[in-house]
Amino acid sequence: xxxxxxxxxxxxxxxxxxxxxxxxxxxxxxxxxxxxxxxxxxxxxxxxxxxxxxxxxxxxxxxxxxxxxxxxxxxxxxxxxxxxxxxxxxxxxxxxxxxxxxxxxxxxxxxxxxxxxxxxxxxxxxxxxxxxxxxxxxxxxxxxxxxxxxxxxxxxxxxxxxxxxxxxxxxxxxxxxxxxxxxxxxxxxxxxxxxxxxxxxxxxxxxxxxxxxxxxxxxxxxxxxxxxxxxxxxxxxxxxxxxxxxxxxxxxxxxxxxxxxxxxxxxxxxxxxxxxx
Amino acid sequence: xxxxxxxxxxxxxxxxxxxxxxxxxxxxxxxxxxxxxxxxxxxxxxxxxxxxxxxxxxxxxxxxxxxxxxxxxxxxxxxxxxxxxxxxxxxxxxxxxxxxxxxxxxxxxxxxxxxxxxxxxxxxxxxxxxxxxxxxxxxxxxxxxxxxxxxxxxxxxxxxxxxxxxxxxxxxxxxxxxxxxxxxxxxxxxxxxxxxxxxxxxxxxxxxxxxxxxxxxxxxxxxxxxxxxxxxxxxxxxxxxxxxxxxxxxxxxxxxxxxxxxxxxxxxxxxxxxxxxxxxxxxx
Numbered sequence: 001x002x003x004x005x006x007x008x009x010x011x012x013x014x015x016x017x018x019x020x021x022x023x024x025x026x027x028x029x030x031x032x033x034x035x036x037x038x039x040x041x042x043x044x045x046x047x048x049x050x051x052x053x054x055x056x057x058x059x060x061x062x063x064x065x066x067x068x069x070x071x072x073x074x075x076x077x078x079x080x081x082x083x084x085x086x087x088x089x090x091x092x093x094x095x096x097x098x099x100x101x102x103x104x105x106x107x108x109x110x111x112x113x114x115x116x117x118x119x120x121x122x123x124x125x126x127x128x129x130x131x132x133x134x135x136x137x138x139x140x141x142x143x144x145x146x147x148x149x150x151x152x153x154x155x156x157x158x159x160x161x162x163x164x165x166x167x168x169x170x171x172x173x174x175x176x177x178x179x180x181x182x183x184x185x186x187x188x189x190x191x192x193x194x195x196x197x198x199x200x201x202x203x204x205x206x207x208x209x210x211x212x213x214x215x216x217x218x219x220x221x222x223x224x225x226x227x228x229x230x231x232x233x234x235x236x237x238x239x240x241x242x243x244x245x246x247x248x249x250x251x252x253x254x255x256x257x258x259x260x261x262x263x264x265x266x267x268x269x270x271x272x273x274x275x276x277x
Numbered sequence: 278x279x280x281x282x283x284x285x286x287x288x289x290x291x292x293x294x295x296x297x298x299x300x301x302x303x304x305x306x307x308x309x310x311x312x313x314x315x316x317x318x319x320x321x322x323x324x325x326x327x328x329x330x331x332x333x334x335x336x337x338x339x340x341x342x343x344x345x346x347x348x349x350x351x352x353x354x355x356x357x358x359x360x361x362x363x364x365x366x367x368x369x370x371x372x373x374x375x376x377x378x379x380x381x382x383x384x385x386x387x388x389x390x391x392x393x394x395x396x397x398x399x400x401x402x403x404x405x406x407x408x409x410x411x412x413x414x415x416x417x418x419x420x421x422x423x424x425x426x427x428x429x430x431x432x433x434x435x436x437x438x439x440x441x442x443x444x445x446x447x448x449x450x451x452x453x454x455x456x457x458x459x460x461x462x463x464x465x466x467x468x469x470x471x472x473x474x475x476x477x478x479x480x481x482x483x484x485x486x487x488x489x490x491x492x493x494x495x496x497x498x499x500x501x502x503x504x505x506x507x508x509x510x511x512x513x514x515x516x517x518x519x520x521x522x523x524x525x526x527x528x529x530x531x532x533x534x535x536x537x538x539x540x541x542x543x544x545x546x547x548x549x550x551x552x553x554x555x556x557x558x559x560x561x
């Protein structure tokens with residue numbers, strides 16, 4: 001075997017590997033989407049690997065009759081509230097960690113990360129009792145408060161690294177020209193940090209959008225989409241809904257997530273690389 | 278702008294810190310109280326009740342077994358993927374995009390997607406039947422096929438959560454200076470030597486944190502199991518959920534929560550021990 005064939009062989013192996021991996025990720029998404037829109041007869045026909053007749057019937061039933069549309073609305077409300085609360089609390093903390101030196105800083109930063117390590121079920125179960133007492137049970141605000149606890153450490157860490165990335169010279173220049181620290185924050189730092197903050201907000205959105213345990217436990221009538229899908233699809237015993245509704249549900253759930261990653265993909269590696277090193 | 282200020286930073290950090298402390302501290306105290314008291318008296322009755330239930334031990338066993346199978350496979354797979362992708366080739370951007378798609382797919386959705394692949398009338402069975410590899414569909418779901426359900430959960434979790442490990446390791450890989458590798462190449466080290474002597478040692482922090490993050494989340498695995506197996510495969514979070522929502526047993530549910538917390542704190546201690554917190558911000 002000469003050098004050239006060896007080289008070609010290596011190339012072919014490499015591209016086969018890449019192709020297999022990409023197919024492994026993408027095919028399930030395509031298949032479940034196709035099944036979500038296929039008619040029942042096609043799905044149960046053992047001869048037909050891929051459906052040929054399509055319908056929006058199941059997606060529509062799921063959205064309207066089974067209340068997924070209501071769930072989407074609730075999910076969006078919860079996610080927006082989560083972003084708002086966690087940014088109001090998290091941005092000052094992130095700014096402080098990025099721009100100040102103070103005793104106990106490392107401890108505080110580490111504690112914030114450590115508090116995130118606390119598992120969600122542990123948080124959620126006792127919260128039920130507190131929420132009953134506070135009349136927060138079965139409210140979207142209650143779910144948002146819990147989701148904030150989940151998202152906040154992430155927001156602090158990511159905003160701190162975003163603020164740290166804004167050059168100090170610009171801020172100092174602004175302050176030399178007569179802006180106060182607060183003024184320079186709003187006029188200089190914030191606008192420059194905005195794209196990064198937008199990515200962090202999108203990520204917070206997806207985190208809240210995907211969360212199911214807290215949402216399922218804290219609500220009954222006001223359910224977010226995953227909580228509602230979970231209760232429709234798997235009662236206590238599992239497998240309650242017919243298969244083709246499951247695929248329609250999968251489609252409804254992944255659409256916004258995939259859209260998000262398309263817009264935010266530029267930031268993903270840096271975001272996680274910095275926050276979770 | 279290294280300003281030494283006495284109180285301002287604390288004032289800025291305090292709200293977030295207090296919020297987190299409340300949402301972690303209060304539930305913890307409350308869970309301990311519910312779990313270890315009865316009618317206001319200190320009591321181990323709930324603990325005994327929980328431990329006497331075979332479901333508890335099954336749940337503990339399956340939670341650990343799932344983590345034991347899924348986490349090492351994910352890290353190994355992600356390492357191979359990251360090393361494969363970390364070079365210049367046609368379609369690199371698209372490949373990375375595709376590999377990060379599952380990052381935003383929830384466990385519930387991933388469960389549903391893999392159900393469409395593996396169900397008796399699903400894609401895999403129809404494909405294999407039609408090319409004639411099998412004569413009867415492979416059954417992945419149902420109590421009598423628990424081993425297959427276990428396999429289905431592993432497949433779905435590998436598909437869904439390998440991407441986060443991949444991203445962490447890829448970020449670590451990209452921080453390794455090219456100069457080390459070039460120097461090694463000049464001195465005649467082949468690919469495997471470079472991998473063993475330079476890349477893997479420098480990747481260690483990334484691999485460690487990926488390992489521990491995934492193990493922590495594996496302790497609370499819920500949606501994917503609930504969708505694919507229900508209670509056929511009991512897990513800690515699932516049993517806690519069931520006890521709370523179906524049976525209204527707050528006390529037993531609290532014990533489940535505390536067991537998850539215990540396992541997590543154990544692993545969290547490891548996380549803090551190994552995590553090197555190097556951020557971009559100013560240093561003392």
